[in-house]
Amino acid sequence: xxxxxxxxxxxxxxxxxxxxxxxxxxxxxxxxxxxxxxxxxxxxxxxxxxxxxxxxxxxxxxxxxxxxxxxxxxxxxxxxxxxxxxxxxxxxxxxxxxxxxxxxxxxxxxxxxxxxxxxxxxxxxxxxxxxxxxxxxxxxxxxxxxxxxxxxxxxxxxxxxxxxxxxxxxxxxxxxxxxxxxxxxxxxxxxxxxxxxxxxxxxxxxxxxxxxxxxxxxxxxxxxxxxxxxxxxxxxxxxxxxxxxxxxxxxxxxxxxxxxxxxxxxxxxxxxxxxxxxxxxxxxxxxxxxxxxxxxxxxxxxxxxxxxxxxxx
Amino acid sequence: xxxxxxxxxxxxxxxxxxxxxxxxxxxxxxxxxxxxxxxxxxxxxxxxxxxxxxxxxxxxxxxxxxxxxxxxxxxxxxxxxxxxxxxxxxxxxxxxxxxxxxxxxxxxxxxxxxxxxxxxxxxxxxxxxxxxxxxxxxxxxxxxxxxxxxxxxxxxxxxxxxxxxxxxxxxxxxxxxxxxxxxxxxxxxxxxxxxxxxxxxxxxxxxxxxxxxxxxxxxxxxxxxxxxxxxxxxxxxxxxxxxxxxxxxxxxxxxxxxxxxxxxx
Numbered sequence: 001x002x003x004x005x006x007x008x009x010x011x012x013x014x015x016x017x018x019x020x021x022x023x024x025x026x027x028x029x030x031x032x033x034x035x036x037x038x039x040x041x042x043x044x045x046x047x048x049x050x051x052x053x054x055x056x057x058x059x060x061x062x063x064x065x066x067x068x069x070x071x072x073x074x075x076x077x078x079x080x081x082x083x084x085x086x087x088x089x090x091x092x093x094x095x096x097x098x099x100x101x102x103x104x105x106x107x108x109x110x111x112x113x114x115x116x117x118x119x120x121x122x123x124x125x126x127x128x129x130x131x132x133x134x135x136x137x138x139x140x141x142x143x144x145x146x147x148x149x150x151x152x153x154x155x156x157x158x159x160x161x162x163x164x165x166x167x168x169x170x171x172x173x174x175x176x177x178x179x180x181x182x183x184x185x186x187x188x189x190x191x192x193x194x195x196x197x198x199x200x201x202x203x204x205x206x207x208x209x210x211x212x213x214x215x216x217x218x219x220x221x222x223x224x225x226x227x228x229x230x231x232x233x234x235x236x237x238x239x240x241x242x243x244x245x246x247x248x249x250x251x252x253x254x255x256x257x258x259x260x261x262x263x264x265x266x267x268x269x270x271x272x273x274x275x276x277x278x279x280x281x282x283x284x285x286x287x288x289x290x291x292x293x294x295x296x297x298x299x300x301x302x303x304x305x306x307x308x309x310x311x312x313x
Numbered sequence: 314x315x316x317x318x319x320x321x322x323x324x325x326x327x328x329x330x331x332x333x334x335x336x337x338x339x340x341x342x343x344x345x346x347x348x349x350x351x352x353x354x355x356x357x358x359x360x361x362x363x364x365x366x367x368x369x370x371x372x373x374x375x376x377x378x379x380x381x382x383x384x385x386x387x388x389x390x391x392x393x394x395x396x397x398x399x400x401x402x403x404x405x406x407x408x409x410x411x412x413x414x415x416x417x418x419x420x421x422x423x424x425x426x427x428x429x430x431x432x433x434x435x436x437x438x439x440x441x442x443x444x445x446x447x448x449x450x451x452x453x454x455x456x457x458x459x460x461x462x463x464x465x466x467x468x469x470x471x472x473x474x475x476x477x478x479x480x481x482x483x484x485x486x487x488x489x490x491x492x493x494x495x496x497x498x499x500x501x502x503x504x505x506x507x508x509x510x511x512x513x514x515x516x517x518x519x520x521x522x523x524x525x526x527x528x529x530x531x532x533x534x535x536x537x538x539x540x541x542x543x544x545x546x547x548x549x550x551x552x553x554x555x556x557x558x559x560x561x562x563x564x565x566x567x568x569x570x571x572x573x574x575x576x577x578x
Contacts, residue, residue, distance in 0.1 A: 172434040172435070173434075175434050175435065175436045176430065176433050176434040179428075179433045179436070179444065180419075180423060180426055180433060180443065180444070180447075181428075181429070181430055181433040182433070183412070183416050183419055183420050183423070184420065184423055186409060186411070186412055186416070187409050187412070187420045187423075190408075190409040190410055190411065190412070191407045191408065191409055193371070193403075193407060194403060194407035194408070195420065196391045196392050197391065197394060197395065197401050198395055198420050198423050198424065198487065199392055199393070199394075199395030199396055199423050199424025199487065200392055200423050200424075201390075201392045202392065212430060254411075
């Protein structure tokens with residue numbers, strides 16, 4: 001247990017260093033890794049740990065992003081105060097999506113959530129909401145300034161802010177998934193009939209897990225909107241949802257630590273593929289993805305776990 | 314609580330169950346007394362598992378009633394059965410395979426605790442207290458069922474006989490008053506069945522609970538049961554002590570068959 005704390009501390013220390021040393025663009029990329037990690041963490045709680053497949057988590061990311069953008073653009077709400085609102089909105093939407101999910105198992109649930117992801121850009125463009133969402137144009141928001149007269153640029157401050165929020169969310173997620181509720185989530189994934197006989201209320205557990213999951217990905221969306229300082233419907237296409245899913249699997253679906261690797265994967269591998277071949281980056285991306293699945297069938301999380309156990313023993 | 318002298322722990326009265334036109338249970342009645350090991354036998358398709366599923370709420374019976382400590386189980390939701398005092402194992406073992414033995418057993422204590430999502434995420438003192446209480450019971454069970462050496466191993470990678478013990482531990486940690494065992498001897502070898510017989514009696518005495526044992530394995534049922542009920546085609550054909558049931562001509566016929574087979578009505 002102590003060793004894991006030391007490792008966590010070192011990782012955190014390593015994460016703070018780039019604030020001072022990295023250039024603007026690299027810092028932006030790193031901030032997006034933190035944002036994606038939180039988004040994938042939300043998906044990992046739902047799909048990896050509770051076994052409810054979602055191919056539509058980009059929708060919650062979009063709802064979080066728009067909640068923050070609208071609050072900041074239309075009502076001048078301070079950026080940090082939009083996070084709890086976004087969390088509440090996304091948790092509510094997640095809970096409601098979780099209700100039909102109770103009747104739709106496995107692949108049907110995957111398709112239903114996929115439909116949500118397909119629909120969301122069009123809903124955001126719809127005339128009815130145009131006054132708030134800015135329609136196709138989207139919304140531009142101001143980057144937050146560093147508080148307390150800290151001598152940091154907006155980008156540097158946003159990186160640290162995202163990191164801080166991320167650390168809190170990860171600690172909460174680790175607590176949640178390693179106790180009684182986490183065991184229940186996994187039990188429902190593996191043997192729902194037995195889980196119910198042990199006194200687990202399936203409907204309650206699954207809808208609440210959906211709410212927590214949507215909340216996490218929604219908060220990531222809020223942070224993402226601040227970092228990019230802009231939201232538009234076409235940033236939240238189906239492809240985003242699939243990308244999160246790729247990150248989830250690459251990281252090792254049921255692994256909390258793996259979500260960070262998954263986020264690094266989806267942020268950097270497309271760039272890497274682009275470097276290798278300008279003509280067919282998609283093909284290179286695919287090859288890397290397949291290679292990764294072969295080398296680490298349990299995802300990065302499973303791989304790291306295995307190496308860790310070897311080292312500790 | 315002191316058991317009422319004439320009220321049994323479980324009373325099954327005239328339970329009927331049909332699937333389409335097929336009568337799976339044609340009005341079965343029997344009792345399970347406090348501290349009793351009750352054997353439930355019958356050939357394949359006799360309705361044993363159907364009755365088992367009616368008790369645990371997986372099927373909803375159509376007529377009759379099932380009373381647990383005098384209260385009907387007819388409308389108790391499935392996830393409340395553990396709270397009521399029913400623990401169960403599954404015919405083909407339904408463990409949470411990737412989870413460690415320890416975690417598998419702890420899931421069985423789920424209904425004893427109340428902490429929710431927020432309390433768990435914040436690891437409030439209540440959560441720690443609940444965890445400590447569950448851990449204590451877990452430790453007792455690991456010793457009693459000889460599982461300590463495999464506590465951290467994923468349950469799915471263990472031999473079948475060990476998995477069955479894990480399932481038993483998972484049911485017992487929830488403090489059941491009635492333990493429902495669905496064919497616990499299936500797939501076990503000879504010596505494992507012997508151990509199981511000892512274990513069932515040990516568990517009954519240690520936890521002061523009743524056992525309803527659904528089983529094909531005749532010698533096991535006859536060895537451990539205080540009373541045995543036999544079903545055939547959804548009807549009770551015998552009810553009594555193991556010796557009485559063994560001597561019952563209907564039971565002998567149902568198990569061994571006769572040359573001029575006639576349907577039982």
